[in-house]
Amino acid sequence: xxxxxxxxxxxxILEGKNCTLQCNYTVSPFSNLRWYKQDTGRGPVSLTIxxxxxxxxxxxxxxxxxxxxxxxxxxxxxxxxxxxxxxxxCVVSSGTYKYIFGTGTRLKVLA
Amino acid sequence: EPEVTQTPSxxxxxxxxxxxxxxxxxSNHLYFYWYRQILGQxxxxxxxFYNNEISEKSEIFDDQFSVERPDGSxxxxxxxxxxxxDSAMYFCASSESExxxxxxxxxxxxxxxxxL
Numbered sequence: 001x002x003x004x005x006x007x008x009x010x011x012x013i014l015e016g017k018n019c020t021l022q023c024n025y026t027v028s029p030f031s032n033l034r035w036y037k038q039d040t041g042r043g044p045v046s047l048t049i050x051x052x053x054x055x056x057x058x059x060x061x062x063x064x065x066x067x068x069x070x071x072x073x074x075x076x077x078x079x080x081x082x083x084x085x086x087x088x089x090c091v092v093s094s095g096t097y098k099y100i101f102g103t104g105t106r107l108k109v110l111a
Numbered sequence: 112e113p114e115v116t117q118t119p120s121x122x123x124x125x126x127x128x129x130x131x132x133x134x135x136x137x138s139n140h141l142y143f144y145w146y147r148q149i150l151g152q153x154x155x156x157x158x159x160f161y162n163n164e165i166s167e168k169s170e171i172f173d174d175q176f177s178v179e180r181p182d183g184s185x186x187x188x189x190x191x192x193x194x195x196x197d198s199a200m201y202f203c204a205s206s207e208s209e210x211x212x213x214x215x216x217x218x219x220x221x222x223x224x225x226x227l
Contacts, residue, residue: 038154041200041221042220042221043115043202043204043218043219043220043221044154044202044218045218046215046216046217049215089153089154091154098156098167098169099146099156100156101153101154101155101156102153103152103153104153
């Protein structure tokens with residue numbers, strides 16, 4: 001069954017600290033993996049998109065990694081800011097149009 | 112910066128009524144999508160639309176749902192006879208292309224549908 005699992009479910013960190021969010025998937029065939037940031041009550045905003053051949057991709061303070069062999073991805077946030085408080089969603093695309101969303105990690109950054 | 116817009120932001124309806132949710136995708140985008148997110152749950156893919164026809168749909172997108180691009184700018188989702196379990200946030204998204212897996216999708220702010 002195509003599934004995307006994320007951990008932890010929630011995370012609280014202090015401003016300025018780093019954190020890493022995990023995503024494991026069992027989606028086949030694999031097309032690409034995306035990380036989104038979703039603020040409460042808003043639509044998801046794309047952070048990174050990676051295809052099978054890519055191992056790492058950065059977008060400012062966000063760095064995503066992909067291990068297609070173990071079917072794992074991570075999102076590393078460096079020097080967290082209060083505005084990073086949001087849900088972070090891992091989405092795996094299977095074929096051209098199927099998108100399987102993870103349940104997300106809810107991140108809270110405290111001052 | 113161009114963005115996807117959705118109206119209304121909140122729709123309240125009685126069970127059994129028809130609702131139409133509206134979206135204006137980014138103007139040069141060719142691929143359109145609807146997703147839903149039940150409160151506290153993950154986002155779920157409903158349907159994708161290209162060249163005036165449905166490209167892909169999930170098992171959620173049954174006969175009660177339909178999509179349409181009635182003119183050059185709007186993209187609508189119709190729910191024919193709403194059920195309580197249709198209460199959710201509905202997101203519209205659009206993308207410029209669907210090549211090489213790099214179709215960055217831009218999401219609208221969502222319409223919160225409440226079915227009473």
